[in-house]
Amino acid sequence: MSETDALLGNGRPHKPRLSRLSKHLCSELDPTHGDLVLLFCYIITGLLDSSAVFIWGSFVSMQTGNTVYFGLGLVGTEDDRWIKSGVSIAGFCLGSLCFATFHRVFPARRRWVLCASFLAQTLFVSIAALIVTIYRPGRDAPLSWLVLVPVVLVAFQSSGQAVTSRVLNFSGLTSVVLTSNYCDFFSHPDLLTRKVVGHAEEMRRLGAVLCLLLGVVLGGLWAHSAVGMMGALWTAAILKLLIVGAWLIWKGKSDGDTE
Numbered sequence: 001m002s003e004t005d006a007l008l009g010n011g012r013p014h015k016p017r018l019s020r021l022s023k024h025l026c027s028e029l030d031p032t033h034g035d036l037v038l039l040f041c042y043i044i045t046g047l048l049d050s051s052a053v054f055i056w057g058s059f060v061s062m063q064t065g066n067t068v069y070f071g072l073g074l075v076g077t078e079d080d081r082w083i084k085s086g087v088s089i090a091g092f093c094l095g096s097l098c099f100a101t102f103h104r105v106f107p108a109r110r111r112w113v114l115c116a117s118f119l120a121q122t123l124f125v126s127i128a129a130l131i132v133t134i135y136r137p138g139r140d141a142p143l144s145w146l147v148l149v150p151v152v153l154v155a156f157q158s159s160g161q162a163v164t165s166r167v168l169n170f171s172g173l174t175s176v177v178l179t180s181n182y183c184d185f186f187s188h189p190d191l192l193t194r195k196v197v198g199h200a201e202e203m204r205r206l207g208a209v210l211c212l213l214l215g216v217v218l219g220g221l222w223a224h225s226a227v228g229m230m231g232a233l234w235t236a237a238i239l240k241l242l243i244v245g246a247w248l249i250w251k252g253k254s255d256g257d258t259e
Contacts, residue, residue: 046215
């Protein structure tokens with residue numbers, strides 16, 4: 001009977017495998033080197049923001065610029081940039097509320113939680129990319145849902161990266177702010193010495209600037225090409241999926257590890 005069961009496969013051998021998978025997904029991730037993922041997020045931010053500013057006229061991640069555009073619109077402007085900026089700010093704020101709540105309700109550093117967060121971000125970017133791919137709103141397209149919906153979707157998901165920086169305890173790597181990085185890096189007492197190379201925090205700040213710059217260049221190339229925003233959005237979706245894959249194979253914390 002046991003030989004027959006083994007040949008037919010009665011499901012028993014799969015239980016340990018499912019148990020291992022469940023244990024793997026529910027394991028808590030080691031935040032060590034999580035800054036590398038957050039630096040990678042800066043590339044995505046630069047990619048999306050440079051394309052969005054060139055084509056849509058507003059940011060979708062860095063909300064400081066949007067606040068300036070929105071404020072200028074309140075005192076009078078001939079274009080509709082301030083409306084797009086206001087929608088982007090609203091989307092980012094709502095996303096921050098949702099992603100933060102998600103990480104509070106569920107164990108923030110569980111593997112499946114981080115994977116789910118970035119899968120959701122990928123989904124929002126993909127929906128925006130799908131809208132742009134089907135309807136192809138141009139740079140001079142009139143203000144409509146074809147622009148506003150993608151803007152709010154991309155702004156909503158970008159807040160997930162900022163929330164992740166808090167989850168991993170790398171608050172300086174929000175992926176949506178650089179001003180403080182510039183200030184802290186250039187005000188460091190060892191800036192003009194070789195000692196600065198040994199400071200991990202300073203290298204993170206410099207890396208954030210370089211990664212964002214790389215993303216901006218890539219986004220600019222897409223924005224000036226025939227595919228425009230469509231290429232930037234699909235590229236961002238693929239990069240987000242790569243992060244999901246990284247979380248799946250990321251080192252988990254052992255039982256003896258402490259914060």
